[in-house]
Amino acid sequence: MHRFQRKNGLLYAEGVSLDGLADRLGTPLYVYSAGTILDHYRRLRRVLRALDPLICYSVKANSNLAILSLLARAGSGFDVVSGGELERVRKAGGKMERCVFAGVGKTDDEIEAGLRFGVKAFHVESEEELDQIATVSGRKKGRRAPIALRVNPDVEAGGHAKITTGTYENKFGIPFEQVAATYRRAGGDPRLCLRGVQMHIGSQITRAAPFRAAVRKMMPLVERLRDRHGLEYFDVGGGLGIVYEDALASGRDSWWNTPKADRSMTLPDYATSLVPFLRELKMKILLEPGRFLVGNAGVLVSEVLYRKDNGRKHFTVVDAGMNDLVRPSMYEAYHQIEPVGKPRPGALFTDVVGPVCESSDVFCRDRSISPLERGDRVAILSAGAYGFSMASNYNTRPRPAEVLVTGTRARVIRCREAMADLWRGERKS
Numbered sequence: 245m246h247r248f249q250r251k252n253g254l255l256y257a258e259g260v261s262l263d264g265l266a267d268r269l270g271t272p273l274y275v276y277s278a279g280t281i282l283d284h285y286r287r288l289r290r291v292l293r294a295l296d297p298l299i300c301y302s303v304k305a306n307s308n309l310a311i312l313s314l315l316a317r318a319g320s321g322f323d324v325v326s327g328g329e330l331e332r333v334r335k336a337g338g339k340m341e342r343c344v345f346a347g348v349g350k351t352d353d354e355i356e357a358g359l360r361f362g363v364k365a366f367h368v369e370s371e372e373e374l375d376q377i378a379t380v381s382g383r384k385k386g387r388r389a390p391i392a393l394r395v396n397p398d399v400e401a402g403g404h405a406k407i408t409t410g411t412y413e414n415k416f417g418i419p420f421e422q423v424a425a426t427y428r429r430a431g432g433d434p435r436l437c438l439r440g441v442q443m444h445i446g447s448q449i450t451r452a453a454p455f456r457a458a459v460r461k462m463m464p465l466v467e468r469l470r471d472r473h474g475l476e477y478f479d480v481g482g483g484l485g486i487v488y489e490d491a492l493a494s495g496r497d498s499w500w501n502t503p504k505a506d507r508s509m510t511l512p513d514y515a516t517s518l519v520p521f522l523r524e525l526k527m528k529i530l531l532e533p534g535r536f537l538v539g540n541a542g543v544l545v546s547e548v549l550y551r552k553d554n555g556r557k558h559f560t561v562v563d564a565g566m567n568d569l570v571r572p573s574m575y576e577a578y579h580q581i582e583p584v585g586k587p588r589p590g591a592l593f594t595d596v597v598g599p600v601c602e603s604s605d606v607f608c609r610d611r612s613i614s615p616l617e618r619g620d621r622v623a624i625l626s627a628g629a630y631g632f633s634m635a636s637n638y639n640t641r642p643r644p645a646e647v648l649v650t651g652t653r654a655r656v657i658r659c660r661e662a663m664a665d666l667w668r669g670e671r672k673s
């Protein structure tokens with residue numbers, strides 16, 4: 245249950261008014277609720293308690309050091325996809341033995357860093373990468389490189405094409421049919437240590453069926469690999485979808501506990517479809533949720549600059565753009581948009597757009613929202629995952645500040661970028 249709600253008509257993050265934060269820190273501004281993140285983490289653990297899984301938070305969803313530190317203190321592990329993310333986890337105090345290293349294109353430097361820091365395992369996505377990890381490990385003559393193969397189970401996840409990862413149309417993983425042979429080869433290599441097996445079929449998956457289909461398809465293979473190679477863990481990946489619509493509906497838990505009319509999966513659905521199978525394995529179970537933990541724990545606060553009407557359409561221009569939150573332009577993603585102040589009576593049909601010089605810089609099209617005026621602020625909801633972490637400086641725009649709220653306390657966890665940051669490292673001549 246997220247902790248953004250109205251009090252006397254005004255929008256709050258936990259005990260802190262969003263208008264007050266925007267007055268103090270300016271806009272656009274990312275605001276996260278620490279209580280929400282911890283609540284999601286604990287809920288997931290509770291519903292899967294029969295498995296006592298290791299939750300490895302997928303760092304790319306939101307990689308701010310304060311968020312990583314919050315989750316590390318709660319006991320979370322981490323799933324990283326680059327040397328940069330690995331360094332972030334270390335800096336935030338995350339334990340390396342709870343950190344798995346994924347990604348299709350690890351460089352030698354990144355492999356060396358993973359070995360040096362002692363990650364739990366590399367999640368290997370190709371034969372050639374496996375050979376390279378063995379080579380780098382052999383050069384170092386230290387401990388064997390711990391590895392797990394990422395299996396592509398060739399299962400449709402039913403999400404957006406740009407975030408589907410578990411079919412043979414995608415670049416990810418080793419084809420299901422080749423996995424046993426690759427383990428056999430790796431098992432005979434003294435530079436490698438076989439620790440687990442992994443899959444990740446996609447993101448924003450809102451039904452239990454694809455997870456169940458993938459796990460069922462994987463089960464016999466995983467059992468065989470466990471017996472043959474002594475694998476310790478099966479990592480079922482991330483991908484749990486969240487509710488983006490009605491994220492602020494008052495008076496009910498609009499999130500997970502309330503099955504939607506379209507019968508999206510609830511958290512208990514996810515658990516009941518996986519736990520019985522996974523328990524049988526008697527292996528350590530790993531999960532890699534990203535969006536699920538942080539998605540509904542963040543909002544992007546923005547101010548209305550102008551309104552315009554060309555006779556056919558009405559536009560509301562706000563000071564946040566696609567460079568700050570790219571999901572609507574990149575994935576046609578839906579984000580609820582709410583006035584931060586008391587909603588005005590009536591409704592307005594409008595496109596909420598940013599200032600960036602691209603036609604795709606649109607947060608919503610022809611949406612009915614409460615009337616807005618210049619100077620009003622809006623909150624773009626469910627922006628905690630793949631928001632700031634995908635932000636860019638396109639149009640030479642400084643990236644927003646980030647704030648973490650805990651109860652009535654608000655802490656700036658990243659300062660707004662200054663102009664000078666934008667050309668740091670550049671040379672005029």
Ligand SMILES: *Cc1c(COP(=O)(O)O)cnc(C)c1O
Pocket residue numbers: 302304305323325346347444446447448481482483484532533534535536629
């Ligand atoms: C992105 C990613 C995740 C997290 O996905 P979510 O949909 O945010 O849960 C987990 N594992 C891997 C390998 C990923 O690439």
